[in-house]
Amino acid sequence: MSLKDWIQESNNIVFFGGAGVSTESNIPDFRSDNGLYKKKYPYPAEIMLSHSFYVSHPKEFFDFYFNQMIYSDAKPNKAHLALSKLEQMGKLKAIVTQNIDGLHQMAGSKNVYELHGSVLRNTCTHCQT
Known part of the structure; x- marks a missing residue:
C-alpha cells in the first residue's frame, strides 16, 4: 500500500x-550540513538559544535571534x-x-x-x- x-x-x-x-x-534547519548547528558563532547555537544564555548575554541572544530565527519574508x-x-x-x-x-x-x-x-x-x- x-x-x-x-x-x-x-x-x-x-x-x-x-x-x-x-x-x-x-x-534553515538545525542539523543538516548548512544548518544552524553547523555554522560558526561565538557560542554553540543550542547554547545561544537557551534561557540561561538569554539571561546572561541578552545582547548576543537578541542579535542571534533576530538574525537567525526570524524570517519575515x-x-x-x-x-x-x-x-x-x-x-x-x-x-x-x-x-x-x-x-x-x-x-x-x-x-x-x-x-x-x-x-x-x-x-x-x-x-x-x-x-x-
Missing part, C-alpha cells in the same frame, strides 16, 4: 514535523499547503510541529500544536507587551 492510498483511506491523520518542512521556504511552501488542504478535506486532524515560524497557520491550517512556541507571539519579559 502506498502513502497516497493510506491518505485516501484515512480520515484521522496527525502530522508530526520539524525544520525540514520549512527548508523549502528558505528557513518566508511563505508557506507546497508541504504547508498540502497539509492545509488535507485538514480542509477532514482527513488531517492535527499538526504537531517543532517549527516556530507560523507557516502552517499562514497556509490555512487551524489545528497546529507548536512544541517550541512561535516567533509570532514574543512578549517582553519585563512589561509583557
Whole structure:
C-alpha cells in the first residue's frame, strides 16, 4: 500500500514535523550540513538559544535571534499547503510541529500544536507587551 492510498483511506491523520518542512521556504534547519548547528558563532547555537544564555548575554541572544530565527519574508511552501488542504478535506486532524515560524497557520491550517512556541507571539519579559 502506498502513502497516497493510506491518505485516501484515512480520515484521522496527525502530522508530526520539524525544520525540514520549512527548508523549502528558505528557513534553515538545525542539523543538516548548512544548518544552524553547523555554522560558526561565538557560542554553540543550542547554547545561544537557551534561557540561561538569554539571561546572561541578552545582547548576543537578541542579535542571534533576530538574525537567525526570524524570517519575515518566508511563505508557506507546497508541504504547508498540502497539509492545509488535507485538514480542509477532514482527513488531517492535527499538526504537531517543532517549527516556530507560523507557516502552517499562514497556509490555512487551524489545528497546529507548536512544541517550541512561535516567533509570532514574543512578549517582553519585563512589561509583557
